[in-house]
Each structure stands twice: as C-alpha cells, then as structure tokens.
Amino acid sequence: MGGFHCPLGAMAPGTEGCIHCGLCTAGTREAYAKAAEKLRAYIRENVPRPRRVEKIAVCGKGGVGKSTVTAAFARAFSSLGYRVLVLDTDESNPTLARALGLPPCESMLKRPDSRFEPAESPSWLREDLDISDIPADYLSAAGNLMLVTAGKLEDPFAGCACSIGALAQLLMLNLELQEGEVVIADTEAGVESFGRGVERGADTVIAVAEPSLDSLEVAEKVKYMAEGLGISRFRTILNKVPDEETAELLTEYLEGKDIRYLGWLGQEKEVVRHGLAGTPLDKTEDAYLKLENMLKLFLDENEMDYPL
C-alpha cells in the first residue's frame, strides 16, 4: 500500500506511529542524517525477532552423531564470535572433548567436594549463574570455547547417572546468559529419558536423525515432547545419509510432518577418520563446512548476527 513517506508507516508527522524522528520534515542534509540515525536506532530496537537462541539441547538415539554435531556447532559458534559453553552430559565416553580439540576436563562429579546426593548441589551452582561463575577447575577452555563435563562414571562411587542428570539440568536451568553467549548440551536423551534432563532448560532442541524410520520417529516424538515442555524451536539434522535421493525422501518425510530441518550430512569419511584419531574436524573439511552452514542458516532463522 502506497503511503510510503514515513518509513514507520505513520500517515503524517504527529499521527499514530510517529516517533518524531524528523525525517519527513528534514530540510537540511544534517537534519536528515540526524533523523535517519534516530530512525535506525528505533528500528534496531524494534525489529521483530524470535526469542534469542541461548540454550540448545542436542538429542537423538545413541550413535546417530550427536557429539559430532555438538562439537561442530560449538566450534562454528565460537568462530562466528560467540562465547560457547558445551555441556557434556554423556556419562560414558570422552568423544566430545576430543572432537572439540580440548583437553578432557575435570568432571563436576569426580571432585571430592562435589560428592553429593541427588538432592544436593554445589554452592556455586545457584540461580542466575554467569558462565564465569563456573569454577575454572571444572572447565576446559580454549579462547571463547568452553567445555564442562557433568560427570563420568569412571569412579563407580562418585555418583549415579541420576545425580549427573540433576547437576547438568541445574546448570542448564540456572545459567543466565548474556547476549553473544550460548550453551550447547550434548544429551543422551532418546525418547525414553526425554524431558527429564538438561532439555528442560533449553530453548532449542536439535534432534539428530539417521535415515531409518526408527530414528525419524524418535525425532518426531522428541518434537512432540519438546513442545510439551514449551520448547517450540525444534530442528532436525539428518546424518549419515547415503545419497541425495535419500536426502530428498527424508526431507519430504519431515516436511509432511511439519518438522523443520537444518540440512543433511552424508557418510563422511573425514568424520570416521577424525573419530578414530580422536581429533577435531578440520575447519576446511566438507563435513565441518556443511555443519557450519547449517548453523548459519539456523542463526538466520532467528535473526541473529555473526559477530565476527
């Protein structure tokens, strides 16, 4: 519709919607520049954007590629300029630290002072927790990329899976993130345990799925359960897809179910090779670049910047 004189859609200065920026009445170049600046500031503040992505839970069946995706997303976030905290809740293996290229970190559960009953928690783990409140001992970090491990079952007396879950969940819930900070939790949540762990504190759930009906159904159920938790931002990533035609079939399946996806990854030799070597993907490798691109698309969907 045609009344274009006002960028904000006011009919005339002083009418409904006018912020008195002065653009439409500016007589000089300086006045115009000043008005434009005021207008820009207003628009910057008022561009409708979805709630910022802060806490992502990566879910899916065991072995689908959750740790691979988590690590690549975390590194991509970090190179785009975000401060990233990776929360490892996997009780059973050290893949994540390796895939991130970070030394393994002291588990929160292995320290003597943090032996606690499921109902207790360390004193620092209070509400409105800042990332920098996490004791450095528990963190493994390089630059703006940080890893905290919520527990390993190496020491059978250190705790049970339940307390690990409780601790990780508390951390996820209590963290109060600043703009430019994100948390990505690598979960063990299949359908059985979904909703009992870190995903409770998440604003985004990413389900990794393989090209099997089983895996797709898990994604579907997880979406349903995430919605039940009030998490409407749900995305799927398809992993280990043999070829493009299969990818097409899979994405059509997802479209039919109204499940949004970020992209797909093939059977990637590099992933296997790095997995065996215990090293992170090279940032120039195809698999990494594809995942990085998926992250960028996801940020675009949420009207979020790449600060770097």
Added chain:
Amino acid sequence: MGNVLTVKEMEALWGGPLPEVEEEYRILAEGFAAGRPELAPYVMKKIFSYPEAKAACALPGTAKEAAAACGITEEEAEKLLEDMAVRGKIMKLADGYDRITNIAFMKDYYFAQAKFDGEKDRAAARLMIAWDAFLPGRSVPDGTFRIVPKWKSVKALPGVMPCENMPQMLLDMLPDRIAFARCPCRAAWSIAETGEYHPEMFRGETGETGQQKDGLCIIVGPRAGYFASVYGAYVPTREELLEKIEHIENNGTYYTANNGRMLMVMCNCGDDCGCGMRILYEAEGPQGFSKSRFQAYLAKPEQCVGCGTCERTCMFHASVQVKEGKAFVDPDRCHGCGVCTVKCPRQALKMKLVRPADHIPKMPG
C-alpha cells in the same frame, strides 16, 4: 510518452480541450515535489472543485483558519475539509488538516475509498496514472522494495528468515495495525480504462469485488487505523485474516514488501496490478524491486508434464518457460516469488535458497 507531455497528449488525458486553470490549482500543484509539472495543475483541477481548492490552499491548518481564508463559515469549512479527507484528497490530522503532496499517495488514498464519481474519476485516474508513471519507475532507488516468496513455497527450507514469513508478519499486526481495502492501483487502472471498477480484468485471482473486505490491498502498520477510520478500510478478525492469507498463499499474485527486516508496507502485486508494477514492467523490468533470496527450479523433472501453468502464471517476464515439454527456469530472471511453485499442478517445481541473509538490509538505506 516523452518526458514532457505535448498538449495533444494532455488533452487526451484530460478528455477534451484543456481548460483555463485558476491560480489555486497552480498553488496546490506546486506542493508536489516531483512529477510532470505541466500536468500537475490539471490533475488538481480534476480532483478538487474550486471551493475545495480554495480551502486546500489554506492548509495546513484548522477548519477555522480555512474558513477565514475562504470567507465561509466554520461549519461550511469543516464539512468541505471532512469530505475531502474522506475522499483521499487531503489528510486529516489530530489538530487540523494537511495537504497530500505526493501523487502516488494521493492516488492510493483517492482510490482506496469506495465511492466513485463516474467520468470525472475516470479522467482523474488517467491523469494520476500518467503523472505517477513519471515517478516510481524511475525514481525509486534499487532495492527499496523486495519480493517476498509465497510462504508455502519456502516454509520448509532451512534458513528462512522471520522477515520472509509473510503470514506471521501479518498476524503480528493484529489487532489494530492491519486493514483490508480494495486495491487502489488496480482500481485506478480499471477506472482509467473503463470508467468503472472491473476486478475481473486482473490476473492472479485477486478475489477483489470492489468491497473493502474482499480487497487485496492489505494496509499494515500504524496507518491502518487511519485507513479504517477515514477511508472505511476493513479491520479483519484473526479468522478473517487467516482466510485472506490462505487465499493469497494460493492465488497468482506475489508479495512485495519494504526491503528490510521489519514489515512496514506490503502489497499483493502482479504484472497487471495497476500503477507501480505495471509501469515498471512496461519500462525495463522491475526496478526498485529486489529479488527474494530464493529461486524456483525444476526439482522433479519426471513429474513435469509440460502443461505450461508455470509459464502462464509467472509474472516476471517469463522467467519459467516450457521447452521441449519440460519447464525451464531462467535463474537470472527468476525473482523468487514462488507463484509457479504454488501453481504447478504436479508439484514439480521447488524453491531453493540462493542468497545470503545480508541480501536483506538490516536498516533502510
């Protein structure tokens, strides 16, 4: 038509020998920043009666001030001004009235409301279009507007941005920042050519009937309230808006919007939609309009039966054509509106993302 109209051309637009033009019309014409200066006083004369022109010359101001300037009573002035405001000739403000000084707006306001004045309006429409023709095609900077794809055609794709979700942006305007009106561009064009509004002469299943409620023009943002209260634009309920969106998602028009992240103005355009786009077409193609970030492609060649629906419905200079029995999309021409994708009876066409997020400016230029 050349840059300066000949007397003969102006007579054709006016509909007879050019009359004498009183001083008031010249004053009003001067208020318009750009256009065809030789035509402006005649447009004014066609639109404003002489007493109206006199009162309009006293603006900006109140009815009291206009009454004093014209030597009429305040009640008379009030009635005159109110009537002009309702007809889209002047603007009504909180503390008085003001002139409209852009012909494109005046044309929109004038034809957004429902009443017509027969032959007089026909000539006015002809004149305004001719004047308008001089404006948007050549003076709208590149990338002022942007094609927004049919939501249906892109909604499943990764990377779709909030400013590409037209249904949601429209729903976000509820309850009082949205109104429906008859499309003034199409109305002006139709009236210029036939003297009446014939919605059936337009492509793209507009759904227009002449009723504001059925109109394809969706006014968004703060001005919706003005359109509703002054021009009788229709304020929809949520259900009515959803119905409208469903209609437009499936029809043959395409969305255009201001080229930014925040929706401030939108249109449901076509290559036949009246003024802006039509004239842009008759010139060298849509200037001022940035493409969407998407592009159509033949995703399922085996499903394409060469029926030509895509070619017929594409409003962008045949960006998609049937060649040897299969659809072929010219990626350079395709503006990414998604119409062909929605219209293909065999679901053979799809959209793909081809431009980065910063194709859509964060800030207006």
